[in-house]
Amino acid sequence: xxGNILIWFVIIPVLMMAGLGVCRNSSMAAIRAVMVIGxxxxxxxxxxxxxxxxxxxxxGVDDEMLFTGSWMWYAPLNIHLAVGVDGISVLMLLLSAVIxxxxxxxxxxxxxxxxxxxxxxxxxxxxxxxxxxxIDMFTMFMFYEVALIPMYLLIGVWGTGRKEYSAMKLTLMxxxxxxxxxxxxLGIYWHSAPAGGELTWNILEIARNNAVDPSWxxxxxxxxxxxxxxxxxxxxxxxxxxxxxxxxxxxxSMLHAGVLMKLGGYGCFRIAIYLLPAAANELAWIFxxxxxxxxxxxxxxxxxxTDLKYINAYSSVSHCGMVLFALxxxxxxxxxxxxxxxxxxxxxTALFFALIGMIYGRTHTRDIRxxxxxxxxxxxxxxCYMIAGFASLGLPGLSGFVAEMTIFFGAWEDADMFHRAFxxxxxxxxxxTAVYILRVVGKLLLxxxxxxxxxxxxxxxxxxxxxxxxxIVCIAGIGFFPNWINETIQHSFLPIIHALQNAI
Amino acid sequence: MLPELIILGIFLIVFLxxxxxxxxxxxxxxxxxxxxxxxxxxxxxxxxxxxxxxxGGMYVDNAACKAMKCVLNVGAFICFLExxxxxxTKEVVIRKGEFFELILITLFGMYLMISARHFxxxxxxxxxxxxxxxxxxxxxxxxxxxxxxxxxxxxTAVFSSxxxxxxxxxxxxxxxxxxxxxxxxxxxxxxxxxxxxxFALAFVLAGIGxxxxxxxxxxxxxxxxxxxxxxxxAYLSVVSKGAAAFAFFIIFVQVFGQVYSAAWEWMxxxxxxxxxxxxxxxxxxxxxxxxxMAFSSVSQAGYVMLGAMAADELGLASMMFYxxxxxxxxxxxxxxxxxxxxxTGYVGMDDYNGLHKTNPYLAVAMTLAMFSLAGxxxxxxxxxxxxxxxxxxxxxxxxxxxxxxxxxxNTIISLYYYLLVVKAMWISSDAPKIESFKAGCxxxxxxxxxxxxxxxxxxxxxxxxxxxxSVGASALLSLN
Numbered sequence: 001x002x003g004n005i006l007i008w009f010v011i012i013p014v015l016m017m018a019g020l021g022v023c024r025n026s027s028m029a030a031i032r033a034v035m036v037i038g039x040x041x042x043x044x045x046x047x048x049x050x051x052x053x054x055x056x057x058x059x060g061v062d063d064e065m066l067f068t069g070s071w072m073w074y075a076p077l078n079i080h081l082a083v084g085v086d087g088i089s090v091l092m093l094l095l096s097a098v099i100x101x102x103x104x105x106x107x108x109x110x111x112x113x114x115x116x117x118x119x120x121x122x123x124x125x126x127x128x129x130x131x132x133x134x135i136d137m138f139t140m141f142m143f144y145e146v147a148l149i150p151m152y153l154l155i156g157v158w159g160t161g162r163k164e165y166s167a168m169k170l171t172l173m174x175x176x177x178x179x180x181x182x183x184x185x186l187g188i189y190w191h192s193a194p195a196g197g198e199l200t201w202n203i204l205e206i207a208r209n210n211a212v213d214p215s216w217x218x219x220x221x222x223x224x225x226x227x228x229x230x231x232x233x234x235x236x237x238x239x240x241x242x243x244x245x246x247x248x249x250x251x252x253s254m255l256h257a258g259v260l261m262k263l264g265g266y267g268c269f270r271i272a273i274y275l276l277p278a279a280a281n282e283l284a285w286i287f288x289x290x291x292x293x294x295x296x297x298x299x300x301x302x303x304x305x306t307d308l309k310y311i312n313a314y315s316s317v318s319h320c321g322m323v324l325f326a327l328x329x330x331x332x333x334x335x336x337x338x339x340x341x342x343x344x345x346x347x348x349t350a351l352f353f354a355l356i357g358m359i360y361g362r363t364h365t366r367d368i369r370x371x372x373x374x375x376x377x378x379x380x381x382x383x384c385y386m387i388a389g390f391a392s393l394g395l396p397g398l399s400g401f402v403a404e405m406t407i408f409f410g411a412w413e414d415a416d417m418f419h420r421a422f423x424x425x426x427x428x429x430x431x432x433t434a435v436y437i438l439r440v441v442g443k444l445l446l447x448x449x450x451x452x453x454x455x456x457x458x459x460x461x462x463x464x465x466x467x468x469x470x471x472i473v474c475i476a477g478i479g480f481f482p483n484w485i486n487e488t489i490q491h492s493f494l495p496i497i498h499a500l501q502n503a504i
Numbered sequence: 505m506l507p508e509l510i511i512l513g514i515f516l517i518v519f520l521x522x523x524x525x526x527x528x529x530x531x532x533x534x535x536x537x538x539x540x541x542x543x544x545x546x547x548x549x550x551x552x553x554x555x556x557x558x559x560g561g562m563y564v565d566n567a568a569c570k571a572m573k574c575v576l577n578v579g580a581f582i583c584f585l586e587x588x589x590x591x592x593t594k595e596v597v598i599r600k601g602e603f604f605e606l607i608l609i610t611l612f613g614m615y616l617m618i619s620a621r622h623f624x625x626x627x628x629x630x631x632x633x634x635x636x637x638x639x640x641x642x643x644x645x646x647x648x649x650x651x652x653x654x655x656x657x658x659x660t661a662v663f664s665s666x667x668x669x670x671x672x673x674x675x676x677x678x679x680x681x682x683x684x685x686x687x688x689x690x691x692x693x694x695x696x697x698x699x700x701x702x703f704a705l706a707f708v709l710a711g712i713g714x715x716x717x718x719x720x721x722x723x724x725x726x727x728x729x730x731x732x733x734x735x736x737x738a739y740l741s742v743v744s745k746g747a748a749a750f751a752f753f754i755i756f757v758q759v760f761g762q763v764y765s766a767a768w769e770w771m772x773x774x775x776x777x778x779x780x781x782x783x784x785x786x787x788x789x790x791x792x793x794x795x796x797m798a799f800s801s802v803s804q805a806g807y808v809m810l811g812a813m814a815a816d817e818l819g820l821a822s823m824m825f826y827x828x829x830x831x832x833x834x835x836x837x838x839x840x841x842x843x844x845x846x847x848t849g850y851v852g853m854d855d856y857n858g859l860h861k862t863n864p865y866l867a868v869a870m871t872l873a874m875f876s877l878a879g880x881x882x883x884x885x886x887x888x889x890x891x892x893x894x895x896x897x898x899x900x901x902x903x904x905x906x907x908x909x910x911x912x913x914n915t916i917i918s919l920y921y922y923l924l925v926v927k928a929m930w931i932s933s934d935a936p937k938i939e940s941f942k943a944g945c946x947x948x949x950x951x952x953x954x955x956x957x958x959x960x961x962x963x964x965x966x967x968x969x970x971x972x973x974s975v976g977a978s979a980l981l982s983l984n
Contacts (some may be wrong), residue, residue: 074965076818076972077894086545138890142881152923156931166933168923175919179912182890183905183927 004069005049006083009093009129012042016122021241025115032108035118039101042129053090054488064204064495073139080325082202087489088339092132092259092266095346096169098474099258100125101447105467106354107251110158120150121251128259137185137201137271141178144267147233147260148174151244151252159247170244174231181227181267187220188212188275191320203351205498206275221279225287232264232324233317234287235294242301245313250357253309257316258350262342265323271337274496277503284328286420291328292422294321299432303439307453308356308366311436312349315392318429319345325426326407329419330500332493334410337403339489344399344478348391351471355385358464362457366466369445372450378459380447389437391475394430399478404430505558507548507573508615514540515608524600530600534588534946537604541584545577550744555978561684562622566978568820569619571971575824579743579831585950587735589846595646596733603643606636607739614747617752623672626751628903630668633747634661634715641732653731660714662725668711674704675759684812685759692760702767704745704881709771714912715748718809719778722802726786726925729798734845737794738838739949741801746827749808753823757815770815778912779806784917788924793841793851794893797834797922800877803918804830807892810911813904814895821971822892829876829888836873836954840866843947849939858936859929866943867929869951874922876958879915887962889915908977 001007016038020462023030049067050322056066066083073079085093110117127147132139146172174375185201191212192200200206230237242263245253273280299320305311319341326338358381359374360366375382391398394405407409411423460468478485515819518537522530535848553570568913591600609632611656616629638661641655672683679688692701713721729737760768783803790796808830811823843866845851860867876885942953961967 074891075969076821077891079965142886143885145881149875153926153930156927164927165933168920168927172916172920173925176913176916179909179916182893182912183909186894186908187905189894190897190900 001069001071002084004067005045005052006069006085006133007041008045009133010126012038012045012121013126013129017119017126020119020122023115025113025276028114031046031114031118035104035122038122039097039104042125042464043097043101046094049085050090050094051427051502053085053087054484057087057488057491064491064493070134070136070202072156075132078198078200079138080136080202081139083133084135084204085133086154086492088266088269088492089132089484091339091343091355091488092262093337094127095343096125096132096259098470099255099346099350100128102350102354102467102470103251103254105463105470106250106357107121107464110249110251113157117154117249121255123414124150124154124255124260125251128255128263131263132266134202137189137203137206140203140267141182141185144181144263145175145178146198148178151248151256151260152253155244155248158249158252160249161247162243163247166243166247170240173237173240175212177227177230177237179227180223184223184227185222185271185273187216187223188271191216191220201273202271207495210277210499211278211501217276217279218283221272221276221283223266224276225283226265228264228272229287229290229324230264232261232268233294233298233320234264234324235290235297235317235321238294238298238317238321241317242310242313243430245316245353246294246307250353253353253357254350257313257353258346261316261320262323262346265320265327265338265342268324269327269496273330274499277496280330281330281500281503284330288325288328288419288422291321291325292425294318295325295429296432299429299436302436303361303432306367306369308368308440308444309353311368311440312356314437315433316345316349319349319392322404322407322426322429325422326411329411329414330408331413332461332490332497334407335493336486336489337408337410337497340399340406340478340482340485343485344391344475347399347471347478348388351384351468351475352392354464354467354471355381355388358460359385363454370450371454372445372447373445374454376449377441377454377457380460380465384472385445386441387472387475388443391479393434393437395480397476399475402479402482408417422461450466457483467490505556505563507565507570508545508612508619510544510565511608511612511615514544515612518601518604518608520948522605527598527905530597531577531592533600533604534584534591535676537692538581538584538588540945541577541581541696541897545574545581549574552908553794553978557621559622559625561686562625563616563618564621565719566679567974568824571824571974572618573615576611576614576743576746576826578828579746579835580607580739582831582835582839582950582953582967583607583735583739584742585946586835586842587726587733587737588946590735590842591747592732593846596643598699599643602761603938606640610634610636610640610744614743617747617751619921620751621685621758623675623685625982626755627665627669627672630715631665633744634665637661637736637744640736640739641728643736647731649731650733653728653729653918654753656724656731657728664711664714664721667707667714671704671707671711674700674705674707678704685755689759695908705767706771708755708760709775710767712748712752713775716745716752716805717802718775718805719782719802722783725802726795726798729801730792730794730904734794734842737797738835738842741797741838742827743835745801745805745808746831747875749805749812749827751825752809753812753820756812757820763814769813772809773907775804776806776809776813776907779809780911780914784837784921788921790921791853793853793856793925796853796925797837800918800921802912804834804877804952807889807907807911810892810907812895813907814892815900816895817896817975818895818898818972819892819974821968822895824975825968826892826969828967829884829957832938832954832957832961833873833883833885833976836869836951836958837877839947839950839954840870840873841952842914844938853925853928854934854938856925857932857934859938862936862938862940867952869955870929872955872958874925878919880919882963884961885958887968888889891968933956
């Protein structure tokens with residue numbers, strides 16, 4: 001079991017938690033050491049996995065999932081701890097590792113109770129990594145909930161503003177989504193094999209059996225898609241997102257918007273669409289409408305907000321809506337775009353929230369009306385903010401451009417009026433994005449210094465620079481070299497496209 | 505009859521020691537009883553059951569019954585540990601022996617309830633399991649609330665027994681003069697559905713529903729839980745409830761299994777929905793921790809009964825696992841509540857504000873217990889909930905899926921109020937009311953057992969598989 005590289009993605013965060021458990025709240029150095037060592041190992045492991053994966057694919061191994069392993073857990077119900085990765089999960093693991101790494105540095109001076117903060121932070125990352133390596137629905141769901149619940153305390157204890165309200169709202173809405181999800185998964189399990197066959201929770205086997213009764217598929221699709229869609233900030237279930245993000249501490253916003261919201265998109269892809277293809281073909285239009293609303297509505301909402309975190313939370317609603325929107329186009333190009341968008345949004349929104357945290361830590365306000373001319377005072381942070389903004393509005397050379405172009409190309413492939421109308425509407429969101437990004441850049445960074453006191457503020461410290469540079473390198477990396485990502489993931493779509501076409 | 509004899513043996517030893525020691529020399533009773541009881545539990549667990557039936561088939565012993573008894577023993581053992589501080593206080597120390605004796609007698613009665621295959625023996629078990637509890641509830645003689653609670657408890661217990669007996673008299677009339685489970689079941693499957701039988705079913709459901717505090721028979725719960733000494737409340741909320749749930753399952757499936765689909769399913773369906781929902785809705789507004797736990801345990805009883813809806817071997821095994829997990833989670837919460845109450849006298853939820861600053865370990869234990877009760881992974885409560893949901897949906901009937909959906913939505917409501925406790929302890933910015941103190945050795949042991957159970961029962965699948973195999977080995981669901 002321990003010979004499988006994937007298992008270590010779960011073991012290392014658990015070891016980190018154990019290490020933190022013996023630290024004291026007062027010994028900041030020891031806590032930081034545990035976190036830095038742990039997150040560095042995770043990052044190294046993710047890069048190694050990525051290289052190894054590409055090497056295997058290059059050598060012509062074309063199994064659907066690589067590095068698979070399966071260990072019996074609850075025998076009476078055939079529940080396994082089953083792991084395996086395809087190109088998409090590899091990239092998601094890499095994304096998570098990068099953001100956990102950057103998040104550790106972004107919360108360098110967390111206060112109070114640093115030990116407890118990082119304990120919950122490590123538990124959250126256990127859930128995230130565990131979710132992406134699982135190919136057994138039960139363990140996947142378990143890790144999904146493990147990733148959700150630490151948010152309550154992370155926001156509630158270390159947050160700002162209306163933190164108690166936001167933490168409760170976020171937790172209850174996401175757990176409410178997972179209640180529907182659980183029912184969907186139960187339904188899939190009890191229909192997972194043809195009559196007389198052995199029931200299974202394993203995603204690959206369920207897809208191979210393709211035995212879910214068509215009369216059940218529609219219902220189960222709604223349950224699972226809505227369940228994951230809540231986390232993917234699908235309209236009208238997105239309302240947890242602005243409040244939650246606005247009140248969360250920096251590293252938690254980064255991890256939540258950067259990685260956790262991707263769990264929703266990944267789950268929709270891996271479970272709802274893959275395992276219930278007939279229903280996906282039939283019901284996609286309903287969810288295209290809902291996610292289309294997310295895309296446009298989120299962007300418009302961001303235009304009128306004045307709190308930096310609210311602006312980015314609504315922009316996340318818009319961008320994550322785009323991910324689900326692209327997945328529902330059910331063709332390979334658009335889905336490739338969706339994965340690119342997940343990566344791109346994950347990195348750039350993490351950068352945004354890190355920068356907002358740093359600016360807030362200096363100015364003690366997040367209201368753009370009370371700030372101005374920050375470029376003169378802290379040029380480093382200003383430039384970083386601009387880069388993040390340009391990535392968000394899709395400037396060529398940065399990750400956002402690649403992702404959105406691919407999505408719109410793919411989405412246009414469906415030639416009927418319904419799809420095209422929604423694609424046109426969604427495309428408009430790019431323009432609206434430009435409006436709110438440039439508005440913030442203009443008010444916050446350029447122009448006159450609004451508050452005299454801000455003149456005394458300092459620019460980024462070394463750990464802040466380190467955290468932001470890591471993210472910017474990744475964003476530019478995707479922007480300049482999108483092709484290797486495409487190569488990594490292109491295999492992963494074949495089974496799903498195949499399943500969708502068979503189900504028509 | 506080995507488990508029963510062992511318990512009776514311990515009872516006699518404790519009784520004699522209690523009788524022949526002077527009032528100031530009773531210190532050794534707690535360790536004596538706890539150790540003997542622990543050994544007894546291990547013995548019951550290790551000695552293989554002999555599939556015997558004695559008293560002409562009135563009493564049956566098999567692997568599943570043995571596993572159920574072990575679950576109850578775990579709960580009783582933790583209750584002993586939790587009670588040790590309270591039982592040594594000045595007001596009650598003189599009656600220390602009585603506490604253990606009464607608990608052992610109730611446990612004996614519960615064993616009979618589980619193993620009985622004849623309604624006469626079942627009633628004997630039920631009565632000896634419920635009447636001593638009234639004395640336990642009234643244990644704090646000098647406290648007004650304790651008396652009030654005891655009166656309320658005894659009235660409901662007697663009333664529910666009367667209802668149950670009325671139902672059984674109908675069954676007796678129907679079965680043509682036999683009270684053996686197997687005879688009645690044979691009669692039911694041979695005859696037609698009759699109005700008389702429906703009446704009988706409703707009465708039996710109500711009778712056992714009182715013990716389980718299912719809605720609408722739950723009205724006594726909050727007052728009794730609040731008034732009783734905390735250790736007794738803990739015992740009442742898990743062990744007594746667990747025994748009633750097991751008996752419920754056995755009677756339903758063995759005796760009335762044949763008319764299950766026709767009549768029972770819908771009665772139980774409505775009762776479960778009402779129990780889970782109303783328990784949850786009332787729990788949201790409670791400010792007293794013991795009342796809060798009372799309503800939370802009402803709604804948990806609804807989840808336990810989901811196992812009876814499944815009515816198969818997987819359902820029973822999941823139900824046993826659920827109750828075991830519920831035992832450690834609920835007793836973990838009660839261990840914290842009683843530790844704090846014994847030291848400071850506080851039982852309000854607001855009194856817990858800022859607990860993590862003064863007593864971080866208690867706060868962590870309480871948080872884990874709350875998460876487990878709410879069904880949050882990776883803690884045991886998550887697994888027990890999912891396993892019971894899985895067993896219920898096994899028949900693929902849409903009605904049962906809807907039942908599970910309602911139960912799942914209710915877990916979100918329950919998450920809300922369990923998080924209120926977590927919020928008070930960790931997030932509230934008020935100055936902490938409870939001062940820093942050191943918990944005693946027995947309290948720590950109880951907490952550690954509960955915390956380890958909460959963390960590992962789910963992650964290690966052995967216990968669940970043990971239940972499944974013992975249920976499979978004992979042919980409990982077939983008519984014998």
